[in-house]
Amino acid sequence: MAYPANYRYTKEHEWLDLEGDLALIGITDYAQHELGDVVFVELPKVGSKIEAGKTFGTVESVKAVSDIYAPASGEVVEANDVLHSTPEKINTDPHGAGWLIKVRLGNPSDLGGLMDSAAYELYIASESKEASA
Amino acid sequence: MQWHGRSATTSPKSNMTDKIKKASTHPSQNEGLIFEKSSPGKRAFELPPLDVPAADPGKALGAAHRSEGIEGFPEVSEIEVIRHFTRLSTWNYAIDLGMYPLGSCTMKYNPRVNEFVARLDGLATEHPYQPQELSQGCLKILQLLEKCLLEITGMEAVTLQPAAGAQGELTGLLLIRAYHEKNGNPRRKVLIPDSAHGTNPATAVIAGYEVENIKSESHGQIDVDKLRDLVTPDVAALMITNPSTLGIFEERIPEIAEILHAKGALLYMDGANMNALTGITRPGDLGVDVMHLNLHKTFSTPHGGGGPGAGPVAMKKILEPFRPVPILVEKEAGRLALEQIRPDSIGRVKAFSGNFGVLVRALAYILAYGPGVRQATEDAVLNANYIRKHLEGVFDLPYSLPSMHEVVFSDALQKKNGVNTMDIAKRLIDYGFHPYTTAFPLIVPGALMIEPTESESREECDLFVDAMRSIAEEAASNPELVKTAPHTTRVRRLDEVGAARKPILRWKPQASRTEAAD
């Protein structure tokens, strides 16, 4: 699966799609592949604050639980509630319909620490190599 | 020797080999849920008639009275109960049927005499609060078991309170914490190897410690040189499993103990793999300060489908004052008593006094063997090494140090054809065995963890080796057969994802049900 060029990415395998000061956040295809079939998602409530680098929820598969880390700080304006009944969207469309939360960023210009798609693809390539070493 | 197996005739879909010697399909009864057989007016157990005036429950209980019977509660006859559960039992694999090569589970024979003595009138019938002078028999059993476990572990004090291994671990860590607190500083961290079983870090966190993971070195052992730097005055303890979860003896354990002790830290040993050590060496002699035992592993008490067990904790004298209550003491003239009050005790970890019924079974096992228990350990290690010898080269062996009672392979060779450890395990079922432990320890990707125990004959070991070799061939020549296994079981692979997404955790009357099992 291609990694959308206009998204930004974290080392913890989250992606962020910025439109103005609103950001859509989700986990990447690499992450969903590692997890396996997603069975449950725990998302923050609308109105709650998330802080860059800190966890804001979890994604669960049959065999693992993963914390999700906020790529940036802000306030949650929407959560993808449909995931409660169809968590598999995270597997089938992790960069689209499988989005997790929409956030109003506190500082939309401060995304310098995140990777672009090319850097992210290099990053996961080296992660895979290490895992099979 | 008699083979019961033939080439199994199954549905045309599956492609069975005639190498499957031990297993054959046999008729498996259909059976629904007991609630689905229920019908008003049927009863399975009658009580003797009431011999006192009948109370009026409405009057006696007032607003708390439940005027109707429990909705949906089963109403069936005795024969239906017997048939229902007997049929269910035939769907299970069990040690009584054959080898369970589950690593670190020590699935050994559960001697029947243990069941008999645990049920004796005068043992099964005793109430924990009855007068202690009417419980001397129970207390003598506890005392003798304590003595035996001290002799086996080389420790100086023991508690029989914890109800299972995980609770034993927690008790052990709480002892460590109490010890450090008494010395003025509980400390912050517990070091845990990345090969450890998941209960270790979970327990450490529940005991209020931070976990620091230590990476194993290239042979799968604890990296002793790195350890020196990691042991700071902040470290309360190291939790070691020995032999490690790779089945390999941690040769440098005495050194590890010294490093820890020099900084005032303690060495905790997870005793899950005690089946490799009993009668050969003693953890207390190796420098271990505190350890738990799994009576349902090393000491033959039955797993019963997942419990009960017991997790006694043995320790050096320095930890004795902190033992959980109650504490067994000997008073004048050999009279035994349980004391409930100890000033430095960590408190009570469970109501009453340990899983007595399980403790009886463990003692019966020890008494049957006596000093000859070493033979069991030798046979366990012999079986594991025999299997290892015959499967080396067939499966990838990631760590080449000598194995003790269990051996860990990986699926690296079979992965080339897209066959992984889970697939191989499922195919092993068709050959008449329970799978080995898959995907653990985490430091071996695609692990196959095999522990035969001493209860397996040479014949059973040979059948197992043959089965594994045959599956390896299938993985190369017919991978689909392995990937879609098992083929001969009552149900095929079950949808675990669906079960987790939309959990159905109870039967409901008139609820829409999926088709009854056919």
Add this chain to the structure above:
Amino acid sequence: MRYLPKSPAERQAMLSAIGAKSIDALFSSIPERYRLQEALKLPGPLSETEVIDFFKARAAENSVGYTSFLGAGVYQHLRSVVTDAIIQRGEFLTSYTPYQAEITQGTLQAIFEFQTLMCQLTGQEVANASMYDGSTATTEAVLMAERLTGRRRILVARSLHPEYRDVLKTYAKNSGLHVEEIPYSANGTLDQKALEAALQDDVAAVVMQSPNFFGVVELLPPLRDAAHSSGALLVTVITEGVSLGLLSPPGEADIVAMEAQSFGLAPSYGGPFAGVIASRDKFVRQMPGRLAGQTTDSEGRRGFVLTLATREQHIRRERATSNICTNQALCALAATVHLTLLGKEGLREMAHQNLSKAKFALAELEKIPGIRRAFDAPFFNEFTVVLPRSVKIVNAYLQREKIIGPFVLGTAYPELTKHALVCVTETTPRAEIERFAAAVRRALEQPL
């Protein structure tokens, strides 16, 4: 040795196949000086007969031949021999935890049935596959309430079983939980006023037992209302499950922690038993312990698997909700078989016999001058009486008559100096109840 399926010749052949000179060679990784040179000093070896004789001799040193009036968390009830006939089957007894579902459907379906029975009994929506016992189930219920509310203050009824409170204290110390006791009122029930005064928005749970340790039946609705008005959860503990044959199920509770010993498990000097946690569906992901779930296989057949395993410690490791690995599967199976044998009518009848016999025993005792009942509230099969002299002394007399007398409440409640907790179940014949009352009367007539 009869448990080892190898002959000396077979051992030799296997060593040769490995290429090892002797069995000692296989232990070479253990440093020489730590290898034992002598056999362990253990008693035995004993033949099967000798093992049996040893334990029979121990059994004879206990309380065979005595009639007991003890309850206090462990209860004597009738058990059918059918239960042992089932749980002694090797396929149940010697099977492992059902991680490989295809070959453990027997265990898994039985667990599913157990979970269902526990829901039916407690009026809750979901129940787990059992925990070690009632005391640890209570503690786990409290930890669950802490996770659900994010709060750390726990209000615990003083009338909750003393040892259950002790276990909670041990775990609370290390979890940063703050536990406070709520007293009981004059009639033995939880002091509602004291509860309301203590409730604030930092309380995670109100923990109480019914019937409580004094045998008194508590009414839940006012307790639930008080707890919920502060955003706290109501945790109800049940130590005598047979009471549910006649008592309203604790549906008002948010979490129920129950001891299943009364459902066909022998007292066995205190264990092994089986605890259960039952609660609402919406709380299930915070519920500890194993869960069996219904599903289908690749060909559409109904089957069962362990599910929601990500709550457990071997996956979450540092983030586990509890570190409990074992469930008391065989005990839960025994309870399932037992309850199925009793059935709807049988459980009700058993409960009714308990209620009737306890009432009869109280009436007999109340005829004795100087004895009065403490706590004027409904009871099930246990009640508290006040004696005119020390219960210990009365019990010493009873013991000489081969009667194990009631629990001395003063040992756990210093303020209840002459109070005795009497338990009578369906197993106590009328003649024994009368003999007990007569012996108590004589005990009180003894010169001091």
